[in-house]
Amino acid sequence: MHRNPLLGETRSLPGVRVCGVSTRDDSDKQGLVLDRVMLLGRTFEEYLRYFAIEPADWRGKAILDVASGVGSFCAEANERGWNVRACDPIYELAPADIRARCEPDLDHVVQALQGLSTYRWDFYQTPERLRQYREKAYRTFLDDYERHQGIRYVAGCLPKLPFGEGQFDLALVSYFLFVYEDLFAYEFHRESVLQIMRLTRQEARFYPIVSFEGRRSTYLDRLREDPLLRHLRFEEVRTDFEFLINSNWYLRVTHRPERV
Numbered sequence: 672m673h674r675n676p677l678l679g680e681t682r683s684l685p686g687v688r689v690c691g692v693s694t695r696d697d698s699d700k701q702g703l704v705l706d707r708v709m710l711l712g713r714t715f716e717e718y719l720r721y722f723a724i725e726p727a728d729w730r731g732k733a734i735l736d737v738a739s740g741v742g743s744f745c746a747e748a749n750e751r752g753w754n755v756r757a758c759d760p761i762y763e764l765a766p767a768d769i770r771a772r773c774e775p776d777l778d779h780v781v782q783a784l785q786g787l788s789t790y791r792w793d794f795y796q797t798p799e800r801l802r803q804y805r806e807k808a809y810r811t812f813l814d815d816y817e818r819h820q821g822i823r824y825v826a827g828c829l830p831k832l833p834f835g836e837g838q839f840d841l842a843l844v845s846y847f848l849f850v851y852e853d854l855f856a857y858e859f860h861r862e863s864v865l866q867i868m869r870l871t872r873q874e875a876r877f878y879p880i881v882s883f884e885g886r887r888s889t890y891l892d893r894l895r896e897d898p899l900l901r902h903l904r905f906e907e908v909r910t911d912f913e914f915l916i917n918s919n920w921y922l923r924v925t926h927r928p929e930r931v
């Protein structure tokens with residue numbers, strides 16, 4: 672049984688399974704401290720930067736955005752003729768229920784980020800510009816979601832997703848695994864990686880791979896050394912995008928060729 676810390680969402684997001692209360696001591700933390708997963712969305716442009724995606728490599732391929740939430744990658748990519756689907760537990764919900772959650776989460780995070788030493792502002796410059804990106808993402812998502820709920824947007828909750836084996840060429844996971852390592856156990860990460868690789872023919876990319884403190888996730892080495900994951904190859908790839916400190920890396924996971 673996995674605990675899913677979508678804390679505090681019982682009232683505004685009926686139907687989403689909620690459990691897990693953090694009792695950890697956060698007094699030594701310098702970065703963003705969150706006791707639940709936030710409904711915050713990124714844009715197509717940010718995904719291309721996070722995952723160093725070369726459009727020519729992936730246009731026409733089947734792509735799954737996992738834990739996609741209120742991000743607009745799926746909407747904007749399909750608008751450009753890409754073949755992208757998105758999966759998140761919130762897609763059980765009506766658009767109005769999701770909409771009600773977007774603004775309070777965004778307010779909370781934009782306010783909480785200010786003054787933290789764990790962010791570099793070269794790209795966004797100001798909290799207002801960051802907010803514009805996030806608003807663009809959730810508004811674009813909501814418009815698309817109203818038209819494509821249940822088709823492009825499929826309800827699903829890691830570590831078990833409702834897709835067939837090898838259905839996608841590429842899976843992307845942004846701001847869910849690794850960064851929330853305080854809230855999710857190692858075993859949840861291992862099973863999630865296994866599940867995502869079951870659906871993925873070519874590769875999966877995970878970003879960021881640091882905690883909100885900007886520290887490389889302690890789960891990365893455990894995954895590499897885990898005997899249950901021997902058939903997978905893990906590669907940390909450098910990028911030139913960094914907002915959360917040390918987040919200029921993504922994790923690429925591929926299938927090792929079978930031994931003859």
Ligand SMILES: C[S@@+](CC[C@H](N)C(=O)[O-])C[C@H]1O[C@@H](n2cnc3c(N)ncnc32)[C@H](O)[C@@H]1O
Nearest residue numbers: 709711712713738739740742828829845846847
């Ligand atoms: C911070 S948001 C990231 C959204 C998007 N990937 C982006 O970067 O814009 C984290 C998302 O993880 C989703 N989530 C929480 N628990 C999950 C689970 N067990 N399986 C899949 N997604 C989950 C939340 O609903 C939320 O939409």
